[in-house]
Every structure is written in C-alpha cells, then in structure tokens.
Amino acid sequence: MNHHIHWQARAIPFQTGESVASALQRAGIHQLGRAPTGQALAVFCGIGQCQGCLIMADGQVTEACLQICRDGLTLQPLDGDADV
Ligand code: FES
DSSP states (O other), X not given: OOXXXXXXXXXXXXXXXXXXXXXXXXXXXXXXXXXTTSOBOOXXXXXXXXOTTEEEETXXXXXXXXXXXXXXXXXXXXXXXXXX
16 A cells, blocks of 8 residues: 655655655655745755744644655645745
8 A cells, every 4th residue: 555645736755754855756756845045945954943834734844854744744845835
C-alpha cells in the first residue's frame, strides 16, 4: 500500500520516517511559497534553524524539514501559492 502526503492537492509518495522536505524535493518541488515578507521559501539548512521551509501542515505552520510525513497529511504554502 502506498502512502501519500498532499501538496496543493497533488499526491506525493513518501518513505517511512521521511521528512516532508525530503519527499517534496524527491517529487521535484523546491519552491515552497513566500513568507509574509515576500521572501521566497525553500529548504536551506535542513535542520530547523533557518525557517526557510515554513509551510502549512494540516493548518499549522511548521518547518517542512522537521515535519515527518504521515499518510494523508495536507500541505500548503504559507501564501497559498508556490508558483514563485
Ligand atoms: S530548511 Fe531551514 S528550517 Fe527547514
């Protein structure tokens, strides 16, 4: 059985224990939207320090690099649009 997270309604498969950042990058998704300041968001440090990967996960702001995938997790960019 395949497990998926959902990035803007797109189903993304993941491996057990994988971070959201890793699963999105494997799927070719590198632009994660924009911060309220207008700065483009993307994975940079990968360890929860830079805040560059902030996204919405089931309605909560979180770092994609720290969030572990679970089946059905719904993800959105902070600004609702990752086409930056
Ligand atoms: S990539 Fe830096 S906090 Fe996630």
